[in-house]
Ligand SMILES: NC(=O)C1=CN([C@@H]2O[C@H](COP(=O)(O)OP(=O)(O)OC[C@H]3O[C@@H](n4cnc5c(N)ncnc54)[C@H](OP(=O)(O)O)[C@@H]3O)[C@@H](O)[C@H]2O)C=CC1
């Protein structure tokens with residue numbers, strides 16, 4: 001028998017992507033809401049409580065409200081918004097970080113799906129802390145390139161408008177006040193003492209992300225060369241089917257080669273004094289709907305990559 005799932009926010013950017021992935025998933029049946037009722041509370045509530053897994057693909061406040069509609073104790077909620085990512089009653093949905101993370105997801109009824117920039121940052125920094133290479137007091141910085149789909153329907157419309165400003169032709173830095181909404185989860189999940197100095201940049205292409213963390217080897221707690229770091233991270237993620245580790249042979253690293261996939265590749269670049277770790281993935285894939293399906297698979301007792309590779 002197929003598992004029943006429901007997507008609240010199925011008409012949004014993340015909701016649509018999720019719907020596509022789940023339509024091709026052999027083990028699930030999507031409970032669809034009719035277009036005219038998709039914001040009707042009673043109908044949403046009915047479907048949510050009928051589903052084994054509910055995905056919230058909504059703005060933060062709407063996600064908080066939606067959680068209150070679920071009364072069925074067997075329903076698992078996977079929230080794609082920022083609302084619950086640092087809530088101790090919710091499990092952070094990043095199974096590759098450790099066997100314990102994966103185990104907690106398998107048994108969870110409330111799962112917070114990671115933010116896209118946060119996925120890139122945490123994929124690189126969590127193992128560095130865990131392996132003792134940097135201390136929690138290391139002065140971390142990061143910059144992160146994203147396609148404009150990261151801003152949802154509103155930003156997609158701005159970028160695709162006929163008479164848009166020429167300013168959209170160039171990369172645009174944002175989050176200039178160092179208050180980006182992913183900073184709390186970056187700190188909460190990795191255990192670093194303070195959030196990184198974080199510089200996100202939105203660029204004129206649809207989807208794809210490259211999150212870069214510069215590292216100065218003289219500040220490491222445990223001294224490693226670039227090749228040793230590459231080997232340690234490769235070993236760390238050896239069982240992760242959606243994460244690979246490598247180094248780039250050419251001098252150019254694009255941000256969109258993993259667009260339309262659910263995978264993340266962690267690049268180790270630089271030299272023995274100054275290194276960069278760069279996570280390349282799809283903000284809509286491993287950064288959103290791909291991770292949500294991966295978490296659902298674990299909850300349903302399936303292989304985590306079912307429908308994703
Ligand atoms: N885009 C991305 O790369 C990522 C997004 N996320 C997160 O996923 C969530 C959704 O983002 P995204 O898909 O980009 O946003 P969109 O704006 O593209 O979609 C949001 C959807 O939610 C619907 N909606 C809004 N309020 C309500 C409500 N009260 N009840 C029911 N439906 C409602 C909207 O309806 P309508 O169509 O009528 O406007 C829209 O369809 C956000 O929390 C976002 O931060 C997470 C990771 C990556």
Ligand SMILES: CC(=O)N[C@@H](CCC(=O)OP(=O)(O)O)C(=O)O
Nearest residue numbers: 080081082115116146150151202
């Ligand atoms: C280009 C752009 O604006 N991107 C969004 C990221 C969207 C996203 O992933 O938000 P959550 O994962 O937190 O839900 C931003 O940086 O705020």
